[in-house]
Ligand SMILES: NC(=O)C1=CN([C@@H]2O[C@H](COP(=O)(O)OP(=O)(O)OC[C@H]3O[C@@H](n4cnc5c(N)ncnc54)[C@H](O)[C@@H]3O)[C@@H](O)[C@H]2O)C=CC1
């Protein structure tokens with residue numbers, strides 16, 4: 001079931017691949033639980049439609065939710081994990097589109113293109129007022145976050161001759177170097193030393209109001225904030241005050257309280273300020289991005305439907321508590337794995353992760369790698385070794 005707008009060719013392709021596709025482009029988050037309960041899809045694809053705990057609880061048979069985009073803050077990941085439902089996204093596939101809009105907002109702010117155009121449409125030639133842009137060349141751009149989108153912005157800003165610095169808690173000098181970008185020592189240092197700040201971090205509890213009044217106060221007089229990440233990362237009220245005071249200007253694609261549908265009334269005061277240029281969350285909305293997102297969503301559906309493997313999962317405990325891994329080499333015969341698991345059960349050892357590979361050749365041997373929650377005892381290792389079809393057992397422990 002696709003509970004949002006999706007590329008028509010993507011829908012066709014899913015049908016060609018033999019999937020029964022139910023397209024519900026105008027379904028609201030409120031209607032989702034009932035529709036999921038009635039239609040019982042195995043896979044749900046969403047864009048902006050919120051998937052709440054109520055939806056997950058109503059969706060019997062649902063195994064996978066695909067976010068046809070990057071941010072997953074509209075999906076209740078805890079509820080999904082509690083019910084054993086995979087959630088995957090399409091990372092990086094709309095990054096170029098967002099980077100292009102970011103550059104558009106930067107240029108629009110510098111040359112005041114929207115106002116100049118509005119005046120021109122109204123029959124006013126005002127070269128005097130609009131011929132005052134400072135130019136982007138040589139200006140300092142500060143990127144908050146350095147993921148897929150920020151890197152695409154960096155490439156484009158460097159081509160404009162800007163000096164680019166970035167702050168992310170995980171950014172190393174080596175990685176920044178590869179992109180000709182400098183690392184800022186802290187968010188505060190970046191904000192205090194940039195002519196343009198562009199925000200590219202996900203929304204989470206820890207990034208809520210990452211840019212609030214104290215951070216905005218650090219930005220130099222006349223600086224510009226571009227925000228295409230997610231409503232809530234910037235404190236819109238504090239931003240309103242800073243812009244209304246004439247200290248900074250802003251280019252925005254996302255807002256704290258924005259409609260999730262395609263068309264709605266939107267009366268946020270912030271959008272009326274002269275120092276703000278805004279777009280209605282269209283960062284990802286190019287044909288190219290829609291095609292790339294649809295292709296990635298189809299890849300995920302195919303992998304899951306054919307092999308049960310979900311690429312790009314965002315709710316798996318990848319670095320789970322398992323420190324101990326058993327590597328059991330065994331004859332590739334029916335029942336051997338069941339016997340190994342039986343031994344683990346007898347010793348009350350919980351499996352965290354498991355996979356089995358088969359060696360090439362006629363006399364089949366295989367190897368099972370089993371990550372377990374607690375340290376296996378010597379008795380357990382002996383029990384497994386005692387099995388006639390077990391060729392060897394090793395215990396690996398992460399340091
Ligand atoms: N306007 C639009 O239409 C779109 C908006 N987005 C938003 O942009 C966000 C970023 O997208 P990507 O670059 O693709 O994600 P990404 O996951 O590739 O990069 C996120 C970056 O943020 C950094 N980060 C996390 N917490 C941070 C913090 N407290 N301070 C500084 N850096 C921090 C991470 O280290 C990483 O470098 C998405 O989560 C989504 O909310 C994404 C696509 C379209």
Ligand SMILES: O=C(O)CCC(=O)C(=O)O
Nearest residue numbers: 047048069070071284285
């Ligand atoms: O699908 C959209 O238009 C929103 C894209 C977005 O915000 C994201 O990918 O995180």
